[in-house]
Amino acid sequence: MNELCGTAVLSRHPRAAAEARVVLKAVAPGDHSGSDTAELLLSEVVGNAVRYATGEEIQVAVGFDEGTGVITGAVFDAEPGLGGGVRSCHVTAAEDAGLETGRGLDLLDMLAEAWGVATVGSQGKWVWFQVPAAA
Structure with a gap:
């Protein structure tokens, strides 16, 4: 397996999503x-960390497996819980029409081949996703 990797420690700031891209x-x-899908998902996960997590920094890791063509993105923040994000499957159509935020987990469900959350005890969590090359 030949994988290319990149990492960064970013300030929890609105510019963090652009820096992660x-x-x-x-x-x-x-x-x-x-790539466009991976950029969207990475921006969303970083944006959630900036908006909802605690601490001054977040960590970003990106990998590309040349053999399978899969892009993996992961974001670590110092908030162990996933927070109170709203999923569209849990709201009525009328409530959904009025929501201005809360679509990030829905995007992960729809666009990522796989995604998940890995907690690191009380220190925080990694939110990760994988995006394959289109067939």
């Missing part, structure tokens, strides 16, 4: 058919 672009090929 720079890491992704340095690792994943620009012509990868899942």
Whole structure:
């Protein structure tokens, strides 16, 4: 398995999503058919960490497996819980129409091949996802 990796420690700041995308672009090929999806998901997960987590920094890790074509993105923040995010499957259509936020987990469900949360005791959690190349 030949994997390319990139990592960064970023300030918990609104610019963090843009900085995380720079890491992704340095690792994943620009012509990868899942790059745009991976950028969207990475931005969403970083945005959630910036908005809801505690601590001054977040960590970003991106990997690209040249053999399988899978991009893996992961974001660590110092908040052990996933928080009170709203999932569209838990709200009525009328409630959903009025929501301005809360679609991040839905995006992960719809667009990632796989995703999950790995807690690190009381220190925080990694939220990760995988995006394959389109068939």
